[in-house]
Amino acid sequence: MPTPHARNRPLRWLGAFLLLLLGASALAQPVSRARPPIVQLSNGLKVLGYEDRSTSLVGVFFALKVSAQAEGGELRGARDLIQEAFRFRLEQELRGDPRYLDLTAALLVGRGLNLGTEWDYLSVLSLCPRSELRPLLQVMGKVIFQEPLTPEALAAGRRALGRQWQAYQANPAEATFYLFRRALLGPDVGVQPVFADPERLDSFSPAALEDFRARYFVAANALLVLVGPDQPEQLVAEAVEAMVNAPRRPAPTGWPPHFSLQPGNVQMATTPFLRRGEAVAASLMVGFRLPPASDVDYPAALVLFEMLTGRQGLLLSNQGLQEALGLPAGGCPPGVPSPLQILGPLASAVPYLAVHVQTTPERVGIVHAALRGAFADLARAAGDREAVQRARRRALSAQALVGLDQSGRARRLGEWALFAPGWQDLESLPRRIEAVKPQDLARVIKRCLAREYVGLQMPE
Amino acid sequence: MLPRILASAVLLACLAPPSLAAATPGPVLDLARLQDQTLPNGLRVIIKSEPYWRAVVLGVVLRSGAKDDPEGKSGLAHLVEHLLFEPSQAGKSLSVEVENLGGFVSASTTADFTQLTLAVASQFAPDLLPSLAATVFGARFTAEQVEAEKTIILREIEDRNATPLGRLDNLVWSLAFTRHPYRLPITGTAETVAGLTVEDVRQFYEQHYVPGNTALLAVGDLDPTSLFALSRQHFGSYAKKDRPAESLPAEPEQTMPRTQVVPLPVGNTLLRYAWHAPGIAERSAVCAMDLIYTALDRGETSLLNRALEQKGLALNSQAGFLTQKHPGLFMITAVVPPDKELPAREAILSVVRDLRERQFSEEELGYLKRLLYADYAFANQSYADQVGSLAFYEAIDTYKFACQYLATANALTAEQIQEVARRYLGEDRFTLVIFRPQTPPDEGREA
Numbered sequence: 001m002p003t004p005h006a007r008n009r010p011l012r013w014l015g016a017f018l019l020l021l022l023g024a025s026a027l028a029q030p031v032s033r034a035r036p037p038i039v040q041l042s043n044g045l046k047v048l049g050y051e052d053r054s055t056s057l058v059g060v061f062f063a064l065k066v067s068a069q070a071e072g073g074e075l076r077g078a079r080d081l082i083q084e085a086f087r088f089r090l091e092q093e094l095r096g097d098p099r100y101l102d103l104t105a106a107l108l109v110g111r112g113l114n115l116g117t118e119w120d121y122l123s124v125l126s127l128c129p130r131s132e133l134r135p136l137l138q139v140m141g142k143v144i145f146q147e148p149l150t151p152e153a154l155a156a157g158r159r160a161l162g163r164q165w166q167a168y169q170a171n172p173a174e175a176t177f178y179l180f181r182r183a184l185l186g187p188d189v190g191v192q193p194v195f196a197d198p199e200r201l202d203s204f205s206p207a208a209l210e211d212f213r214a215r216y217f218v219a220a221n222a223l224l225v226l227v228g229p230d231q232p233e234q235l236v237a238e239a240v241e242a243m244v245n246a247p248r249r250p251a252p253t254g255w256p257p258h259f260s261l262q263p264g265n266v267q268m269a270t271t272p273f274l275r276r277g278e279a280v281a282a283s284l285m286v287g288f289r290l291p292p293a294s295d296v297d298y299p300a301a302l303v304l305f306e307m308l309t310g311r312q313g314l315l316l317s318n319q320g321l322q323e324a325l326g327l328p329a330g331g332c333p334p335g336v337p338s339p340l341q342i343l344g345p346l347a348s349a350v351p352y353l354a355v356h357v358q359t360t361p362e363r364v365g366i367v368h369a370a371l372r373g374a375f376a377d378l379a380r381a382a383g384d385r386e387a388v389q390r391a392r393r394r395a396l397s398a399q400a401l402v403g404l405d406q407s408g409r410a411r412r413l414g415e416w417a418l419f420a421p422g423w424q425d426l427e428s429l430p431r432r433i434e435a436v437k438p439q440d441l442a443r444v445i446k447r448c449l450a451r452e453y454v455g456l457q458m459p460e
Numbered sequence: 461m462l463p464r465i466l467a468s469a470v471l472l473a474c475l476a477p478p479s480l481a482a483a484t485p486g487p488v489l490d491l492a493r494l495q496d497q498t499l500p501n502g503l504r505v506i507i508k509s510e511p512y513w514r515a516v517v518l519g520v521v522l523r524s525g526a527k528d529d530p531e532g533k534s535g536l537a538h539l540v541e542h543l544l545f546e547p548s549q550a551g552k553s554l555s556v557e558v559e560n561l562g563g564f565v566s567a568s569t570t571a572d573f574t575q576l577t578l579a580v581a582s583q584f585a586p587d588l589l590p591s592l593a594a595t596v597f598g599a600r601f602t603a604e605q606v607e608a609e610k611t612i613i614l615r616e617i618e619d620r621n622a623t624p625l626g627r628l629d630n631l632v633w634s635l636a637f638t639r640h641p642y643r644l645p646i647t648g649t650a651e652t653v654a655g656l657t658v659e660d661v662r663q664f665y666e667q668h669y670v671p672g673n674t675a676l677l678a679v680g681d682l683d684p685t686s687l688f689a690l691s692r693q694h695f696g697s698y699a700k701k702d703r704p705a706e707s708l709p710a711e712p713e714q715t716m717p718r719t720q721v722v723p724l725p726v727g728n729t730l731l732r733y734a735w736h737a738p739g740i741a742e743r744s745a746v747c748a749m750d751l752i753y754t755a756l757d758r759g760e761t762s763l764l765n766r767a768l769e770q771k772g773l774a775l776n777s778q779a780g781f782l783t784q785k786h787p788g789l790f791m792i793t794a795v796v797p798p799d800k801e802l803p804a805r806e807a808i809l810s811v812v813r814d815l816r817e818r819q820f821s822e823e824e825l826g827y828l829k830r831l832l833y834a835d836y837a838f839a840n841q842s843y844a845d846q847v848g849s850l851a852f853y854e855a856i857d858t859y860k861f862a863c864q865y866l867a868t869a870n871a872l873t874a875e876q877i878q879e880v881a882r883r884y885l886g887e888d889r890f891t892l893v894i895f896r897p898q899t900p901p902d903e904g905r906e907a
Binding site: 050051052053054055056057127129306311312390393394395396397398399400401403404405406407408430 | 556581
């Protein structure tokens with residue numbers, strides 16, 4: 001089978017750049033010519049075009065490098081509020097405009113536009129018809145970089161977040177995850193939840209929000225990835241046309257967020273939301289810090305994670321854990337949701353793996369001990385050739401299947417461009433995963449699993 | 461084919477048909493990007509090579525489904541599909557094998573066909589072909605496996621019957637059809653499933669899971685030449701056997717309305733109208749039905765929304781039409797406050813009457829065609845979606861229609877659409893099922 005990802009098209013790119021340099025003064029130098037490079041516009045915006053003719057749609061991933069650390073304590077939740085204000089304005093602009101007809105149709109069926117607030121960055125993910133790419137980018141450029149935040153948009157954002165706040169509060173796993181992050185990353189302002197309560201959101205002054213926005217929401221602080229049915233240089237040219245008028249302002253410093261290594265610890269809290277009638281539960285999350293995407297051990301961390309997952313992985317096949325969770329021998333019966341969720345390792349400033357379990361308060365100690373037993377099995381399994389082979393294969397498919405459509409591919413390329421030395425490294429990742437050896441796994445186990453981080457919520 | 465999606469949480473407040481200023485969009489599924497071969501044993505192999513990402517989605521579609529259940533054994537096709545994931549005599553299970561490769565596998569049974577889909581990193585796709593072939597053509601079943609799977613299916617049936625929408629669906633099809641097997645639930649009933657035996661399973665499998673009744677589909681990072689060769693190697697060794705002859709009873713024309721009212725402990729009235737609709741043999745007519753469905757269902761300024769939700773006559777409304785091998789149903793479903801049932805019913809019939817009596821303007825039709833394009837483009841956005849579309853049309857007609865679908869719809873005139881509405885959405889040819897709260901305020905009144 002061909003490996004088209006290894007294709008090298010330096011000559012075409014060289015020609016394209018000469019053309020663009022002559023024809024569009026907006027362009028500065030490419031970051032690399034070895035692969036379709038990330039192009040930096042004169043206003044600092046970085047753009048990656050990636051050819052993909054599998055459909056008539058274009059996957060759009062737009063990221064702003066604004067982490068929770070940037071909010072400080074005073075503006076906790078401001079990023080999420082501004083995102084919601086953007087959502088309101090983007091939909092308002094796209095609504096009923098004939099230029100966005102197909103995208104509008106997509107919005108009608110709940111597709112087309114997805115705004116996300118991550119701890120490390122903000123994103124807009126879209127899948128739009130090729131014919132509507134330029135107008136979509138024009139609207140995004142105008143709303144995100146140019147126009148001031150209007151009272152109407154902020155009010156709409158506050159209303160939307162008010163509704164989400166109710167759901168957030170009622171979900172104990174969200175708060176347990178926050179406790180786990182505090183254990184993992186320490187008492188840093190960047191650990192704070194991305195959500196804020198409605199009172200806090202009301203307390204932000206418009207001037208403070210606009211200052212924050214003017215500082216961080218600038219072209220030089222953003223990355224745009226376009227995956228679609230055109231030559232990369234044509235996709236980049238659409239971004240040039242649509243976004244080059246965004247003002248040129250300096251990028252803020254302080255990204256990616258930095259978190260010093262913490263000693264293992266437990267963060268605990270109580271909540272009324274674990275009581276539902278007669279039923280009382282405890283919510284436990286146990287995990288470890290993993291090497292970042294730029295680290296030589298990252299592929300081994302991906303394989304290690306896969307050793308835990310799946311029906312034959314070390315968690316669900318662990319008899320002690322099955323007993324502790326009250327599961328029948330052989331694991332969870334078909335159709336019954338698993339009481340155990342495994343998270344990780346995402347592309348982020350600090351990747352981690354974590355297991356969340358909901359159990360009864362009196363069984364927390366037993367379940368925690370059983371989880372430790374399953375984690376301890378990793379050292380043995382790292383020497384088991386069959387188990388390692390299975391995990392390598394699972395890791396390879398996991399990397400491939402995140403990109404079954406163009407928006408998934410755009411996100412994956414974008415995340416890799418943000419957190420790894422270069423997006424081109426994504427192409428070598430499968431080869432690096434296949435090369436993971438037992439000694440690599442043993443090294444990661446020694447390096448990462450010695451410090452255990454725990455978030456625990458008990459009922460009030 | 462269009463997905464049936466509830467128009468809930470619609471984002472847009474106002475969507476008047478705008479003028480068509482946007483550039484012409486590209487093809488969603490380009491026939492030139494597809495290749496097919498028929499193996500000597502009758503298996504069809506259809507490949508869309510997309511060398512942009514290291515993933516492959518494989519599908520196997522069987523042109524048999526619940527419509528092919530023998531008389532009195534409804535649910536058999538569905539039971540066999542469930543059993544495909546049981547470990548073989550060699551102790552291997554396709555689902556475990558796929559899971560160990562980090563992929564995912566799913567299967568479904570419809571009235572017309574049965575489909576398996578699996579996705580993996582592209583380098584593992586060749587490894588899976590022997591197991592996939594053995595699952596489809598070489599499976600063995602034991603009585604213990606059949607009994608265990610029946611227990612799971614009986615639970616599924618119970619769960620479905622516990623929801624008003626599940627019950628409504630079963631009731632509408634069983635009332636609208638009197639002879640054709642579309643009247644029977646795909647899962648079967650608790651009674652028919654309980655009576656199924658391992659011999660039934662083996663007989664159905666031997667008759668229907670044969671190369672001449674099957675297509676293998678692949679979309680993703682693969683070399684067609686190599687995959688055709690591997691298909692011949694792993695699937696071609698199974699003996700040639702053609703699809704079983706299909707002899708289904710024709711459904712007599714419905715000439716009078718059929719209505720059933722069911723009192724239920726629900727807060728609002730749930731009602732569904734159904735009209736007999738064209739099958740795939742009438743390609744232009746099914747595309748016309750999809751445009752009618754689009755006009756009725758899409759957006760807050762859709763015809764149903766304007767007639768019902770915006771007038772306070774319904775909390776939610778939905779139109780649905782699934783293209784099928786044989787003539788199926790076009791349906792309108794609404795959740796209405798109990799005191800608004802009669803005006804809501806009148807409003808629905810008035811909207812349908814209007815479709816028969818009035819042609820879409822050129823502007824409206826252009827707008828509907830763009831909406832249909834967007835819907836179809838997003839319904840084919842992933843490799844798995846594309847395998848789904850190609851398999852769908854290959855099962856009931858030919859995969860090529862998945863590529864010709866939009867062109868067929870675009871060629872339709874307002875007059876042709878009106879003709880289809882007149883032919884199928886007749887005033888006295890509907891079936892109506894109403895789930896009414898047990899103590900309705902207007903008890904005794906009937907439209």
